[in-house]
Amino acid sequence: MTKETATALVEVKEIHKVFDLGSHFLQKHKPKVRAINDVSFSIYEGDSFCLVGESGCGKSTLARTVMGLLEPTAGEIHYRGQRIDHLKHKQRRPYHRSMSMIFQNPYASLNPRRTIQKTLEEPLRFHFPDLSTQEIKEKVEEVMVSVGNDPSWGKRYPHEFSGGQRQRLSIARALMVDPDFIVADEPISALDVSIQAQVLNVMMDAQEKRNLTYLFITHDLSVVEHFGSTVGVMYLGSLCELAQTKTLFAKPRHPYTQILLSAIPKLSCEEMQHSKLTGEVPSAMSLPSGCVFHNRCPYANHRCETEIPLLRSLEDGRAVSCHGVEEGRIDA
Amino acid sequence: MNRLKTALDSDFFYRFKTDKVAIVSFSVLMLFFLAALFAPLLSPMDPHDPIQIDIMDSEIPPLWSSGADTDPDERFLLGTDQQGRDMLSAILYGLRISIVIGLFAVAVQMIIGIAIGLISGYFGGRIDSFFMRLADIQLSLSTMMIAIIVLAIFQASFGADLYEELAIFMLVMVIGIAEWPQYARTIRASVLAEKNKEYVDAARVIGLGAPTIIMRHILPNTLSPLLVISTVQVANAIISEAALSFLGLGMPVTMPSLGSLISSGFEFIFSGSWWITVIPSVVLILLILTINLLGDWLRDVLNPKLYKG
Numbered sequence: 001m002t003k004e005t006a007t008a009l010v011e012v013k014e015i016h017k018v019f020d021l022g023s024h025f026l027q028k029h030k031p032k033v034r035a036i037n038d039v040s041f042s043i044y045e046g047d048s049f050c051l052v053g054e055s056g057c058g059k060s061t062l063a064r065t066v067m068g069l070l071e072p073t074a075g076e077i078h079y080r081g082q083r084i085d086h087l088k089h090k091q092r093r094p095y096h097r098s099m100s101m102i103f104q105n106p107y108a109s110l111n112p113r114r115t116i117q118k119t120l121e122e123p124l125r126f127h128f129p130d131l132s133t134q135e136i137k138e139k140v141e142e143v144m145v146s147v148g149n150d151p152s153w154g155k156r157y158p159h160e161f162s163g164g165q166r167q168r169l170s171i172a173r174a175l176m177v178d179p180d181f182i183v184a185d186e187p188i189s190a191l192d193v194s195i196q197a198q199v200l201n202v203m204m205d206a207q208e209k210r211n212l213t214y215l216f217i218t219h220d221l222s223v224v225e226h227f228g229s230t231v232g233v234m235y236l237g238s239l240c241e242l243a244q245t246k247t248l249f250a251k252p253r254h255p256y257t258q259i260l261l262s263a264i265p266k267l268s269c270e271e272m273q274h275s276k277l278t279g280e281v282p283s284a285m286s287l288p289s290g291c292v293f294h295n296r297c298p299y300a301n302h303r304c305e306t307e308i309p310l311l312r313s314l315e316d317g318r319a320v321s322c323h324g325v326e327e328g329r330i331d332a
Numbered sequence: 333m334n335r336l337k338t339a340l341d342s343d344f345f346y347r348f349k350t351d352k353v354a355i356v357s358f359s360v361l362m363l364f365f366l367a368a369l370f371a372p373l374l375s376p377m378d379p380h381d382p383i384q385i386d387i388m389d390s391e392i393p394p395l396w397s398s399g400a401d402t403d404p405d406e407r408f409l410l411g412t413d414q415q416g417r418d419m420l421s422a423i424l425y426g427l428r429i430s431i432v433i434g435l436f437a438v439a440v441q442m443i444i445g446i447a448i449g450l451i452s453g454y455f456g457g458r459i460d461s462f463f464m465r466l467a468d469i470q471l472s473l474s475t476m477m478i479a480i481i482v483l484a485i486f487q488a489s490f491g492a493d494l495y496e497e498l499a500i501f502m503l504v505m506v507i508g509i510a511e512w513p514q515y516a517r518t519i520r521a522s523v524l525a526e527k528n529k530e531y532v533d534a535a536r537v538i539g540l541g542a543p544t545i546i547m548r549h550i551l552p553n554t555l556s557p558l559l560v561i562s563t564v565q566v567a568n569a570i571i572s573e574a575a576l577s578f579l580g581l582g583m584p585v586t587m588p589s590l591g592s593l594i595s596s597g598f599e600f601i602f603s604g605s606w607w608i609t610v611i612p613s614v615v616l617i618l619l620i621l622t623i624n625l626l627g628d629w630l631r632d633v634l635n636p637k638l639y640k641g
Contacts, residue, residue: 096537103534104530108531109533112531113553177538
């Protein structure tokens, strides 16, 4: 693989994120939520890196940590080889320009009291204070057209638009400063199915034209298959499996990925081999010992209960964190 | 003109038009405001000017009353007080002072309260705890108590002459500072709700600094509850001022507000000169009532959950 040799655009190195829950001074043990545990991966230029996992597994937390909205408890985040997670606000400014974000809820991500024009101009005026009013206007128009919006919408307020239109406005705002890297935190999950495809296409068009790299958070596996080039599967704050989309969908190795993929609805009945998962996701406040998946895993043994598995690369370019796969107990 | 048309077509204006209580309160309130604004033009004499006051005119009853010791005088529509001051002029000027103190005291409350509320809501943590405990302490001491202590000390240490000059300023500051927690708490609650919305995250992702985010994104979205408390607070400030003046700690008798007028007439109420107390009281009650009714109406309109069918 040639990609291995290229430097990664974004590298996430052994990130941990622990949230302290509100506690009072009489409590001996402060309750903690371990949202992300030792997650590392690299995103290469031009990639669409998809993070999948069920609700509450730490996908959004990870995305927000990468963007600097949250500070990692431990670990490092690198952008083009430069460490950025410990930078002060002012030093981070060039990275604010080259990294952008699209949010999940189109109804909350646009300031209801500002017109679309003002919202779109804001990042430009902040990062390029030298631009003239005319240049700003032209840029806004260009981006609006490129995401399929009518440039005359500028005078209106967000509440006058539908969910899909707002999400396209949100994408337009993210594209305003010509970023290289965009984090999309479940950008289509709040939308109608018919609109989802439209928004995805807008994002893919933008990627082609503007040479973008995406970190795409989703829980929709069919979207991953359509959109992603690399997939990371998360469970309870840990990365289970990391692979090229084709490799992963052809043959999932981690038991959790296998069960996850078997849950995709299929058209023909013969293909249906839905393996059901028993029990519930354990609470992130008290993580299971060893492998976080061991108490629901059909292949778990004693080692899984005690030892935390590491993410190990396999020969086909994927990485799996599972003792069973490593020992050769599981090959489905 | 276009803006005016949008405003007239708005739901807000429609609900105003269809609510009789709102129309009446608003009209009465506007009447008071205009009367206060044009007091120098409307009043027959300047009640602050001792030269125009003649002690021989004292305690003349209002025009329509009869049976009092002295006969009504055509010059004094609402009668005169014990110094011979025309009550109509005194009330108009008093209204002016009361409204000025009410508005400016609320402006002071607003500035302090909004600043503290925004900072403590946005930054949270220790800053938040510090300001909110300060607010708790402030709220546990009643406004009247603080005002009485401060004003009494000021009067005692700097003398009554200086106090008379600075009375308006002192009242504005004392009432303003004593009531900031109302604003700070309301703003803080709204900020806590707003700051977790994604548009704030979007602004942070752009790289905007905290002051810009607070002023440009959060503040405009926290303003509607402010409008409602402001009306209540103006009424409260006017009442506080009246109460302080009644106790002799507010406006001096030479520059009476509504409260000082009520207080100055109180001594004469049993000797038959009821009008010196009653007429300013009625004006004060009407003023407060209309402000509160308007505030209630505003709260109902701005809170969509309270639609009354």
